[in-house]
Amino acid sequence: MSQDPSTYNGGSAVAxxxxxxxxxxxxxxxxxxxxxxxxxxxxxxHYGHVFLGxxxxxxxxMSVHEDLRxxxxxxxxxxxxxxxxxxxxxxxxxxxxxxxxxxxxVGPIVAGLNSHSGKPxxxxxxxxxxxxxxxxxxVAGTASEQLFGMCESLYEPNLEPEDLFETISxxxxxxxxxxxLSGWGAVVYVITKxxxxxxxxxxxxx
Amino acid sequence: MAGLxxxxxxxxxxxxxxxGFKPPKATSTGTTIVGCRFKNGVVIAADxxxxxxxxxxxxxxxxxxxxxxxxxxxxxxxxxxxxxxxQLISSNLELHxxxxxxxxxxxxxxxxxxxxxxxxxGYVGAYLIVAGVDPTGPHLFSVQAHGSTDVGYYxxxxxxxxxxxxxxxxxxxxxxxxxxxxxxxxxxxxxxxFNDLGSGSNVDMCVMETGKDxxxxxxYLTPNVRExxxxxxxxARGTTAVxxxxxxxxxxxxxxxxxxxxxxxxxxxx
Amino acid sequence: MDAAIGIRVNDGVIVATSRACTxxxxxxxxxxxxxxxxxxxxxLAYTGTSGDTTQFADYIQGxxxxxxxxxxxxxxxxxxxxxxxxxxxxxxxxxxxxxVNILLAGLDKGDAPFLSNIDYMGTRVDLPYAAHGYAxxxxxxxxxxxxRPDMTLKxxxxxxxxxxxxxxxxxxxxxxxxxxxxxxxxxxxSSELE
Numbered sequence: 001m002s003q004d005p006s007t008y009n010g011g012s013a014v015a016x017x018x019x020x021x022x023x024x025x026x027x028x029x030x031x032x033x034x035x036x037x038x039x040x041x042x043x044x045x046h047y048g049h050v051f052l053g054x055x056x057x058x059x060x061x062m063s064v065h066e067d068l069r070x071x072x073x074x075x076x077x078x079x080x081x082x083x084x085x086x087x088x089x090x091x092x093x094x095x096x097x098x099x100x101x102x103x104x105x106v107g108p109i110v111a112g113l114n115s116h117s118g119k120p121x122x123x124x125x126x127x128x129x130x131x132x133x134x135x136x137x138x139v140a141g142t143a144s145e146q147l148f149g150m151c152e153s154l155y156e157p158n159l160e161p162e163d164l165f166e167t168i169s170x171x172x173x174x175x176x177x178x179x180x181l182s183g184w185g186a187v188v189y190v191i192t193k194x195x196x197x198x199x200x201x202x203x204x205x206x
Numbered sequence: 207m208a209g210l211x212x213x214x215x216x217x218x219x220x221x222x223x224x225x226g227f228k229p230p231k232a233t234s235t236g237t238t239i240v241g242c243r244f245k246n247g248v249v250i251a252a253d254x255x256x257x258x259x260x261x262x263x264x265x266x267x268x269x270x271x272x273x274x275x276x277x278x279x280x281x282x283x284x285x286x287x288x289x290x291x292x293q294l295i296s297s298n299l300e301l302h303x304x305x306x307x308x309x310x311x312x313x314x315x316x317x318x319x320x321x322x323x324x325x326x327x328g329y330v331g332a333y334l335i336v337a338g339v340d341p342t343g344p345h346l347f348s349v350q351a352h353g354s355t356d357v358g359y360y361x362x363x364x365x366x367x368x369x370x371x372x373x374x375x376x377x378x379x380x381x382x383x384x385x386x387x388x389x390x391x392x393x394x395x396x397x398x399x400f401n402d403l404g405s406g407s408n409v410d411m412c413v414m415e416t417g418k419d420x421x422x423x424x425x426y427l428t429p430n431v432r433e434x435x436x437x438x439x440x441x442a443r444g445t446t447a448v449x450x451x452x453x454x455x456x457x458x459x460x461x462x463x464x465x466x467x468x469x470x471x472x473x474x475x476x
Numbered sequence: 477m478d479a480a481i482g483i484r485v486n487d488g489v490i491v492a493t494s495r496a497c498t499x500x501x502x503x504x505x506x507x508x509x510x511x512x513x514x515x516x517x518x519x520l521a522y523t524g525t526s527g528d529t530t531q532f533a534d535y536i537q538g539x540x541x542x543x544x545x546x547x548x549x550x551x552x553x554x555x556x557x558x559x560x561x562x563x564x565x566x567x568x569x570x571x572x573x574x575x576v577n578i579l580l581a582g583l584d585k586g587d588a589p590f591l592s593n594i595d596y597m598g599t600r601v602d603l604p605y606a607a608h609g610y611a612x613x614x615x616x617x618x619x620x621x622x623x624r625p626d627m628t629l630k631x632x633x634x635x636x637x638x639x640x641x642x643x644x645x646x647x648x649x650x651x652x653x654x655x656x657x658x659x660x661x662x663x664x665x666s667s668e669l670e
């Protein structure tokens with residue numbers, strides 16, 4: 001029964017940058033190896049206007065989310081403002097690296113717009129907090145290899161929100177269809193300056 | 207390191223040893239990094255590929271880290287460790303130089319790094335080339351994860367170090383000019399980029415010369431530019447079937463006015 | 477090899493646990509009760525390593541009773557689920573983690589039917605139906621096919637009977653039938669499957 005904590009529950013997430021907008025999406029499956037347990041396990045969370053995708057071992061996904069919620073709430077009380085994407089990325093990085101020798105088994109991705117400049121920001125992390133700053137897209141989870149392939153071919157810069165939605169959705173959908181541990185529904189957030197649109201996608205159920 | 211917690215260590219030992227889990231893979235900078243001294247300074251360079259196993263995680267990452275304004279370091283090994291160890295020593299060195307009221311020295315950075323890394327017995331997997339200029343002149347050191355250090359006129363580290371050192375051994379001469387040193391480093395990194403699977407993409411470089419500000423050349427060479435896409439895969443709007451849609455308005459529209467636009471109306475600028 | 481099944485229906489929640497208490501190849505007890513009553517509207521059902529299971533269940537039960545005495549109100553189902561998850565997630569980081577899987581059934585705030593599935597690592601999912609153990613592989617497909625959101629307790633019991641029939645037919649291990657408990661507006665009752 002050799003298994004990897006980062007593939008025990010399954011699940012994937014992806015984020016993309018568009019023109020004055022960002023999008024972040026995840027599947028909805030939660031399983032125990034081959035047995036599917038839930039089809040409404042959302043892996044996208046938000047802290048103020050910053051969005052976070054958390055893949056990996058589900059118990060750690062929950063624990064890390066709870067920990068970050070606590071930390072961002074304290075940040076908000078001290079600073080009297082919401083945390084910005086770049087600060088949030090560094091918060092995650094130091095939180096994960098603090099556990100360098102007893103890590104959380106998670107693969108986080110961050111997406112958001114800077115509330116002052118409106119500048120899109122995305123980044124990803126390994127499980128010990130090394131930040132991957134990307135200009136275009138970030139992938140995570142059990143279908144990350146498939147997502148790399150999809151994004152590398154489908155992605156183009158400066159997409160309008162409506163087109164970015166189609167691109168990220170198709171990238172996710174077709175990636176998770178090639179992963180037995182991901183799928184069972186999907187959720188997509190498209191984030192612009194004045195609104196956030198959350199869409200649940202129609203997906204295969206096998 | 208101050209503040210590292212080992213809370214999950216026992217749990218993960220349990221997960222790996224009792225529950226049969228496999229430990230996951232961290233991002234590593236599979237890397238070619240080099241450094242070379244010249245007449246009046248020192249130059250370091252790195253490739254820009256980050257890998258997780260056989261997957262290229264980042265095609266244009268930054269492996270050149272600033273420790274002090276005129277002390278820079280190139281990192282190989284576990285990406286998170288090179289980044290965090292460098293940030294830690296950077297802030298401690300800043301405090302040190304403020305306390306001493308002197309410009310920070312490269313030997314201090316090296317000493318702090320090796321003492322930290324030795325304490326962690328190689329488990330903090332950072333392999334660094336530390337370089338810079340200080341009041342005692344230009345310096346070039348390498349630091350290994352276990353805590354040993356070397357001094358040299360030229361050096362290379364990382365999985366591409368073999369390819370790079372071959373170039374350095376072949377072309378290095380005493381008393382090189384800045385231009386010659388930069389060319390040599392660029393060629394050595396390119397040897398890694400093209401001959402080592404763990405290295406790739408672009409060349410980053412940093413030149414530190416006595417009496418001058420350090421110069422970072424981000425993407426000094428870009429020998430692997432992606433071909434312009436011949437065709438695009440833009441999907442027609444409405445392709446993806448949506449089950450449910452929620453809109454979260456971040457701004458409340460309190461009042462909506464038609465604003466007449468014409469040459470007679472001056473623009474409101476407050 | 478023990479099993480725990482939970483079904484959330486319109487007017488309550490049903491939990492069923494296998495009656496056999498097994499060690500190695502021997503059934504030690506044919507009428508084991510793998511549930512604990514936490515308060516007026518919440519039941520805990522568990523599977524896992526014997527010893528750990530009862531210790532952990534007693535610990536949770538004790539703390540819930542303490543909560544009710546201190547606060548003068550019962551902790552609601554969501555609160556209990558959150559508390560149990562936290563205990564298991566913390567326990568996982570200790571020298572000897574509790575090997576216990578949990579089904580929490582109740583009426584949230586004495587009103588909304590609630591079923592939560594929490595495994596020994598602290599993975600929590602709130603579901604309409606859930607199962608622990610190998611039995612899950614057999615009954616989940618039945619639930620997927622026959623569960624309807626508008627079912628009543630009566631329909632739920634029918635569905636549970638189908639589960640038992642399926643397990644009797646296909647599952648190679650004797651588990652001595654199910655011990656069934658129901659939570660509804662009136663509180664918690666034991667029930668019989670025929």
